[in-house]
Amino acid sequence: MPKHQINPNKWIDLYSDYLFNYTISRVSDRVIAQDLVQDTFLAGLKSMKNFKGEASERTWLISILKRKIIDYYRKINSKKGKAEVRVNYNSSSENEGDWLEERVSDPFDKTAQDTLENEELGDAIYKCLEKLPQKQAEVFKMKTILGHETEVICNELEITPSNLWVIIHRARTALADCLKENWF
Numbered sequence: 001m002p003k004h005q006i007n008p009n010k011w012i013d014l015y016s017d018y019l020f021n022y023t024i025s026r027v028s029d030r031v032i033a034q035d036l037v038q039d040t041f042l043a044g045l046k047s048m049k050n051f052k053g054e055a056s057e058r059t060w061l062i063s064i065l066k067r068k069i070i071d072y073y074r075k076i077n078s079k080k081g082k083a084e085v086r087v088n089y090n091s092s093s094e095n096e097g098d099w100l101e102e103r104v105s106d107p108f109d110k111t112a113q114d115t116l117e118n119e120e121l122g123d124a125i126y127k128c129l130e131k132l133p134q135k136q137a138e139v140f141k142m143k144t145i146l147g148h149e150t151e152v153i154c155n156e157l158e159i160t161p162s163n164l165w166v167i168i169h170r171a172r173t174a175l176a177d178c179l180k181e182n183w184f
Contacts, residue, residue, distance in 0.1 A: 004054070004057055006051045008044065008045055011041055011057075012041070014057075014058070015057075015058055015061055016037060019037045019040060019061060019065055020033055020037050023065065023069065024172055024176055025176050026069055027069065027072065028177060028180055036065065036069060044060070044061055125175065127182065128182065129141065129175070131174075131178060132174055132175070135157075137171065139153060139164060139167045140168060140171035142157075143168055150164060
């Protein structure tokens with residue numbers, strides 16, 4: 001019996017924010033990030049029959065998203081410019097989920113390289129956070145790093161929810177730009 005189950009009806013509620021945050025830090029464009037997350041959900045739906053339950057649903061979706069981001073950069077960096085680049089890992093697209101799940105990294109099987117990259121990325125994020133205005137950094141840390149609920153943050157900092165999301169957006173944009181210069 002598989003360790004993990006798949007339930008696409010809950011993907012948006014459970015994973016859309018996480019996938020968006022993951023993507024925006026890599027593409028620095030809100031619309032493109034949203035498109036890539038939507039493409040990820042669509043690819044997940046198309047290949048969900050191949051989900052074996054060996055990886056968590058979130059890990060499986062992240063592995064699909066990583067390929068979408070790679071495809072995006074290959075497309076915009078191609079010599080033809082407008083030519084869409086599609087990487088096929090199997091002879092049939094039906095096996096996409098198999099390929100991704102079989103090759104997804106196991107979070108409990110980190111290599112020294114993975115650990116080093118995570119530490120370097122963590123350092124880069126914190127250095128970039130230090131460059132943000134104090135309130136942006138504080139709101140970003142509370143919401144994204146510490147995972148506080150919107151209501152808690154708004155009450156503690158005496159701001160409105162819409163103001164919180166404006167601050168978060170500005171912080172994410174500034175962090176994405178900073179990481180693009182200092183990490184990628």
